[in-house]
Amino acid sequence: MIRTNIDIRRSKERFQTEIPWLESRHSFSFGHHYDPKNTHHGLLLVNNDDIVRPGTGFQTHPHQDMEIVTWVLDGELEHKDTLGNAGIIYPGLAQRMSAGRGIWHSEMNPSGDREVHFVQMWVLPDTEAIDPSYEQLDINRELDRGGLVPIASGRGHQAAIRIGQKGAVLWGGRLKPGESVRLPEAPYLHLFVPKGAVTLEGAGRLEKGDAVRLTAAGTPAVTADLASGAEILIWEMNPQSAP
Template sequence: MLQIRKSEERGIANFGWLDSRHTFSFGHYYDPKHTGFGPLLVINEDKVTPAQGFGTHGHRDMEIISYVLSGALEHKDSMGNGSVLHYGDVQRMSAGTGVRHSEFNHSHDEGVHFLQIWIQPDQVGIQPSYEEKHFTPESKTNTLRLIASSDGRGGSVLIHQNASIYAAILDGSTDLEHKLETGRQAYVHVIRGTVNVNGTPLRGGDALKITDDNLITLKEGKAVELLLFDLPS
């Protein structure tokens, strides 16, 4: 079964310094039809104005992944980590027993644009941890590049859930396929551009839930960047 999540149907949060689109219920936005997909609970597309951001706040028992699209995202946390992330950087923070962190636009004159993704872990009460990796555009072009997995294989960041996240940039010259094992489902989130996923045309901000189908096809990509989530049912 295929179910489209259109870009314009996402929840909106605009606080002046933050312009966010919520794929799933989050904060003041609630839609009983969109409260997550398997362990995938949050995909927020955030745009933060210069020198603004999220002050120090806490999380626990959550896998939090940031995928930077443009600008510079500054991160600090109670584990002692501090860094500035740019396009191609993927950050994973396992909140476990509890962690506090802040996220700010590092620049004083340019906005920062990123996706924040939350995945429910398959174990609770673990020691908090942090990791970041860089993935070049070339490593994602016309291929499904594994960026997060349950075992950190292939240089991906490690998440505490039986899930895999792939990133792809398609220029129209190549079609891609991804096979799902029995008992798996997929979620394809289009970041920008246009693409045909299992016969369904999608554009930036759109997404597609895929269940009861063991093959995902990506065709007719035009200046597209996307994420594919391979998830337990």
Template sequence: MIEIRRSDERGHANHGWLDSYHSFSFADYRDPQHVHFGPLRVINEDRIAGGQGFGTHGHRDMEIVTYVLEGALAHRDSMGNGSTIRPGDVQRMSAGTGVQHSEFNASQDEPAHLLQIWVIPQRAGDQPGYEEKRFDDADKRGRLRVVASPDGRDGSVTIHADASIYAGLIDGAEQATFALPKGRLAYVHVARGALTVNGQALQAGDAAKLSETDTVTLEKGDNAEVLLFDLGPLNG
């Protein structure tokens, strides 16, 4: 079973300094049909103006993954971490019992384009934590490269949730397939470009929700950058 969600069906908020599209209910965007998919709770596609960003604010009991598409994002948090992440970097912050952080566009002139992803953890009340890893284009070219997983396998960041995140670059004749275990869900988000997912044509910002299928096939890419989420049931 496959359900397509088009880019223009997402929630949208433009604050001037921040232009954001919400795949799931977030802030003032309320959609009872799109609150979460398994433990996947948030995918916000954010464009942040130069010199702007999110001042210090708090989170708890959420796994937060940041995936930069263009530009650079400067991060600071109450655990003492400070870093600037760029395309190819994957950042994971486990909010756990509570953490404060800020995120600002590291450039005064150029916009930053990124995905903010929240995944519901398997249990509440864990200690906060932070990790980042780099995955060059060659790691993702024509394949699905795991970038986040519960066990940190193959050099991915570790998220404390029943979810794994894969990133791929698909163009031309390149094809990537994913074997989805029985009873699990897959969510495919097209970050940019275009491709087909199990024969369905998707453009940048589109997504596919898949269940009761054993294979996810990504092909016919046109400079596509894509994220695939392998998800268990929310309380499974």
């Protein structure tokens, strides 16, 4: 039986990467940042909050056997990969790359004077060594209606990109000041606040960059700050067996 737990992780507690072209905050172990007690939550292995300087970015590099979702908050991010996909990712455009047996891609800031701020998230796939694939979908209209909207889903939600993991759904919300939503019920939830601030029922106030790892915690309410509102990202995860 899964024990109920609400584990708050403050922004300042995250691993940090600071180099001339990149400011990155890592919610879990990543690269040379390693803590054996902080490698994942449920199916979620990576939650990187990245700011990339103008005209720079991640040069062509490989991935394998991972479902990768990129969510831009401000600015634009240019994607190119070895499948021939190329385009600009902007706020409200959900993007998914299934690395499968192997794919190479680059992620660059095409602007000459504006930073790009985005969150990149990795979840484990259902099946390894599949054909790599790519998908993107503009869901701004759905987000503007309020509430929670499925961004990426392994369960066939409408208005969501597809991921190869039946046990995971990524929900997003652009909450207006004072707007409240309830978290979905699942064995594992990961709530991240990339913009604004919220109050989580039973846990208190969460500022920009804060996260909460919930385990069998029911459906607590999240309420956006009365002044700033908030943007939130929620992974709902029902793994058969967490790693």
